[in-house]
Every structure is written in C-alpha cells, then in structure tokens.
Amino acid sequence: MVTTAQAPAVPAWLGALYPFSPGSFATPAGARMSYVDEGPRSDEAVLMLHGNPTWSFFYRTLVGAVSPSLRCVAPDHVGMGLSDKPASYPYRLSSRIADMEGLVEHLGLRRIHLVVHDWGGAIGLGLAARRPERVGRIVILNTAAFPSPRIPARIALCRAPLLGALLVRGLNGFAESATWMAMASRRLTWGERRGYLYPYRSWADRVGIYEFVRDIPMEAGHPSMAALVEVAAALPRLAGHEKLVVWGGRDFCFDDGFLSRWREIYPDARIERLATAGHYVLEDAGERAITPIRDFLTRT
Secondary structure, three states: OOOOOOOOOOOHHHHOOOOOOOEEEEOOOOOEEEEEEEOOOOOEEEEEEOOOOOOHHHHHHHHHHHOOOOEEEEEOOOOOOOOOOOOOOOOOHHHHHHHHHHHHHHOOOOEEEEEEEEOHHHHHHHHHHHOHHHEEEEEEEEEOOOOOOOOOHHHHHHOOOOHHHHHHHHOOHHHHHHHHHOOOOOOOOHHHHHHHHOOOOOOHHHHHHHHHHHOOOOOOOOOOHHHHHHHHHHHHHHOOOOEEEEEEOOOOOOOHHHHHHHHHHOOOOEEEEEOOOOOOHHHHHOHHHHHHHHHHHHOO
C-alpha cells in the first residue's frame, strides 16, 4: 500500500464492519485523502467512488466480494469519511475529478474499472472521459453525470442560504435522514447506521456534506455547471466500454427518470433494475446487487 500521510485509526467497533487499514494520499490541493486499497497488487484496479453523504463504508461488502480477484480502491472524497475535512478547500466538481486523477497516478494505476454512485457518477465518469484508453468495465449505480432540472424539495431545502447550513451542519439533517430515506425494503442495522454517521459527528465534520449539496449545479451560472456540462458532453467517448447499470427502483432522488436517460446515452448497457431497492442500492438489495457486480467485474 502506498501512503503519504498518517491515516486515522479505525476504532474497533467500526473495524468489525469495515475491516480495512486505509492509506492516505495528499491531493493536488493539499488535503489528506483516505482510501481503501485491497486485493492483489497490480496496476489494474476497480475504482469505487461514493457520493453524498456516504463514504467508502458504502462499498465495504463489494470490496470484500471483488478483492480476492481484483485490486479494489475506494477513496473518501475530501471532506468525507476518514479524509481531511478542511474548512477551506475547492469543493467543486472539477477539483474532485482532479483529486481522483492524482490518486490514480499516485497509485500507478494503468487500467481502471469503475463503480460509481450518486456524486461519484459525475466525478468518476468525468475522470474516465478524460482518459478512456485507461478504462475497462463500468458499473453505474443510482447516479447522474448530466444536468437535470429535477431536485427533491428536501434536498433543495438543504441548499438554502443559512437554513441549509443549520440543517446540514448543525442538525446533521442530511446524513441522519439519509440513513432511513435512502433505504426502501429494509432498515439499516444500528451498527450500519452508526458506521455511516461516524465521520460526521460535529459541525466541522459536516463541511463536505454541505459543500456537496451546495455544489449541485441547478442554475446556469453555478460554478460547477460548466464542468458538469463538459462531463455530459464527453460521455459518448465511453460508448464502447462494457457497462452494467444496477438501479434501485425506489430511489427518492435518482428515480427511473434518470435511469431512462442512461438508457438513451448507453443503449447497449446491461440493466439490472432492482424494483424494491432504494438509493443505497448496495445496502438495500444486498447480494442481489453485489453478485451481478462481482461477476461482471471479475469474469475473464
């Protein structure tokens, strides 16, 4: 494992669910990024990118399923998970893509397969479209990588000036509510819920969650709109790559309207729509999601 800084210790109770010893990487903008790096040492790896308000904890079961066959790298975006949470950082889509480019180069990865969820979709596919020759198979979970005029009212409320900061950073309303709103067919166990919330215990810890919400480009003049438009315009560069879409059919945010858009962009993609699963599709569907993803990524 390549490291550049001391990674935080994982408490024993969390280690029972998250049995990894994360490495650390200094991003181009100077923050410490934590990442899981499991499996055979190789310059080929599956890069698993989470969204908001999750962290690499979201991929723990998938890492366990895939890493016996392929190297798995699951970073925590800056401001999230076990990574640094600086009060001042370029928390924008373009910077997050640059962070991932830096991590890929730092680890010496020459070929990457992608698994993307939520905000990880725009980040990961933005990265892939810049270097399509390095990309292998792509797994798309509930996400978008293109502008949309649709946003749930409960998320729009979290973007409101002053009130949004109070709800997201003060009351932990975004991460806390996600532990039940993002599930549709079962409830997270107490330990799972505790794991998702562990990195976000204070106002300072929740800066990344709030900045991710603020970075949703809904207006033409938004600072990340141009970057998202650029990502969307580049998606056809990945048309020839094998793709698997695993979709929770009861997602309150990335609903079937987004799935229809993916069908239009990548008509040859294999679709696994899991009708009873919510936004946290890997948690909600369990092996119904994990098994097809593992088989897709590891088949020879």
